[in-house]
Amino acid sequence: MDIHDVRNGPLAEAVALREQGRPEEARERLVALAARYPDDAEVAYQTAWAHDVLGLEADAVTHYERALTGAGLGSEDRRGALLGLGSTYRVLGRHEDAVALLAGAVEEFPDDGSLRTFLAMALYNTGRHHESVRLLLRLLATTSDDPSVQRYRRAIEHYAEDLDATE
Structure with a gap:
């Protein structure tokens, strides 16, 4: 066969x-x-x-x-395999491996929000909290259909770049 x-x-x-x-x-x-x-x-x-x-x-x-x-x-299965392996590395405590793999996957598939979300989780697990929150805020600002989020999109994007800003 x-x-x-x-x-x-x-x-x-x-x-x-x-x-x-x-x-x-x-x-x-x-x-x-x-x-x-x-x-x-x-x-x-x-x-x-x-x-x-x-x-x-x-x-x-x-x-x-x-x-x-x-x-x-195919492209969709490759994306799925990258997400699956990155997530699996994270679950197994291989956080740096997860970050490296998922960061590359985000470069390869920049419009995929799920890859960015899993990268944010892996970044969090490595103690890179600012990077993690920044990534999630950018994702929220660009993908949310919530009218209240969209109303404050510019502010969210601004603060994503400088989480310590107060103005």
């Missing part, structure tokens, strides 16, 4: 199991596929995701890393 057949058959079936709320079955199938196709980035990404869903973050790391070093991930 070539990889195209795998993606349209067993891989699609395993992803469907995860989406149907059967993550353990999905994980079992994906682990078998990952062993059979160790160089396939899409299989690695889906295998990582299945581990993450089950709270098996430590087991997800290798699969995320393999997905990101391999070829064949």
Whole structure:
């Protein structure tokens, strides 16, 4: 079976199991596929995701890393793998790794608010509170539909640059 057949058959079936709320079955199938196709980035990404869903973050790391070093991930899946690995590093206490990975991901996908949010959390975990709050304030000012936030957008953006300013 070539990889195209795998993606349209067993891989699609395993992803469907995860989406149907059967993550353990999905994980079992994906682990078998990952062993059979160790160089396939899409299989690695889906295998990582299945581990993450089950709270098996430590087991997800290798699969995320393999997905990101391999070829064949589409832009949306690459973004998801970067977010997943960055979040997983943070959960595992690898905060500096999370910051480095997520900062690079934000450069690659500058319009993705979820990446900036997870970067802010990782920055917080490293004690870089000002950077974290600054990032969150900028994100809030630019993405919130709340009329009261938008009314004060300029002030929020100003204070994001200088959190210690009082005027």
